[in-house]
Amino acid sequence: MNREDLFLGNVKKGYPPFDTTNPTFQYIRDLIAIRKEYVALRRGDVIIRWSTTRTGDETDAGIFAFERVYNNERILVVLNTNNNHTSYTQAPDTGEKMQTGFPPGTILKDIAPKSDGKSYRVDDEGKVVIDVPPRGGRILIPQ
DSSP states (O other): OOHHHHHHOBGGGTBOOOOTTSHHHHHHHHHHHHHHHOGGGTSSEEEEEEEOOOOSSOTTTTEEEEEEEETTEEEEEEEEOOSSSOEESBOTTTOOBEEOSSOTTOEEEEOOTTOOOOEEEOOTTSEEOOEEOTTOEEEEEEO
């Protein structure tokens, strides 16, 4: 199959045109647009902020969070690989919150496709608790 067949289809060979109305296509398209808009998602430093190997019912099971920093642009990405429940960037045993590189008082807004647009406030110690739905992700930028 040629690349042309992928998007235009090829009736002779039985290939339908690529479905740009498919929700998965639209989600990936929206992620690409965000990546193009924010240079920190393409360049700069990666700082791991939270990572857990927990897979059970712990409150932070499945969380992986990192910041991307380029020049003065800083973005926080938080992913939840847990299939069953919303997870948080907070340790279940100690209550410790996730440290960030954002100044205290910063309001972080979720701009991820299909997100609820939720906002979070960085506390006085530069920490924040982010909740992420099962198999979901958040892309957070300062407001």
